[in-house]
Amino acid sequence: MTNENPVRVLSLGAASGIAQATARLYAAEAAIIGVAGRNAARLAAIADDLQARGATRVERFEVDFTAVAAAPELDRMINQLGGIDHVILAYGLLGEHAAAERDAAAAQSIIDVNFRSAAAWALAAADVLERQGRGTLVVLGSVAGDRGRRSNYIYGAAKAGLATLVEGISHRFAGTGPRAVIVKPGPTDTAMTAAMNKGGPLWAAPETVAAIVRKAADRGGPVVYAPARWRLIMAIIRCIPAAIFNKMNF
């Protein structure tokens, strides 16, 4: 497939299961794709896969998102892509919650990856999109951010902060050209959840979430649940009184 005017997309955290499935959708549209992550060998394999699936061009960027200044790195990536239409911020760290409750460095790392650095990259992307007056920032949040619960509230808190930040960027953009969307997946079958018991109606395939991410880059938002049923589920969970919620073990 050739494309006269290919979409230019940058995937931050391109080795994530959801990001890879999303990038494959862009490849099928003959997009120009930037894949950014910290493992050079995996980026090379992903780039080959996307090229074979029809991408017009794939650029690789080896980066640890917590270790660099976001704005200049982002500018460098976008220059290499020749411009930008969509930025997908997908990287994240679930971490070991039980350990992180007792280990300040482990807790800090979860907050650092999922909030501090993600916020810096989202704000840098917002500036680029605002300057050019168009384009979309799609950020992967989580339903875990909608209500703190004992099994993952450190990760959840970081994702809640990120969701508020992206909603704010969306508000900042209102009435102008660019858009910002926070996509909140429920449990999804990727490396992040490799240690969990999977299966059952609440689990989604990364391809299912990817289709929602791809659509969110074109329209909708500012808050999108993936799959959509999680909007109702989380609305109900948020309404459960503490006296009942505290007796639930999840």
Ligand SMILES: NC(=O)c1ccc[n+]([C@@H]2O[C@H](COP(=O)([O-])OP(=O)(O)OC[C@H]3O[C@@H](n4cnc5c(N)ncnc54)[C@H](OP(=O)(O)O)[C@@H]3O)[C@@H](O)[C@H]2O)c1
């Ligand atoms: N899977 C789920 O059930 C689920 C549910 C809700 C929300 N989400 C969110 O959706 C997004 C994608 O999730 P996923 O399940 O597709 O994730 P995944 O497959 O576990 O991939 C996460 C990616 O983030 C990268 N990463 C983490 N810290 C990084 C850093 N400092 N610099 C560079 N890369 C870094 C990892 O790189 P390495 O491979 O080098 O470690 C990995 O490729 C995440 O934001 C996640 O929090 C996932």
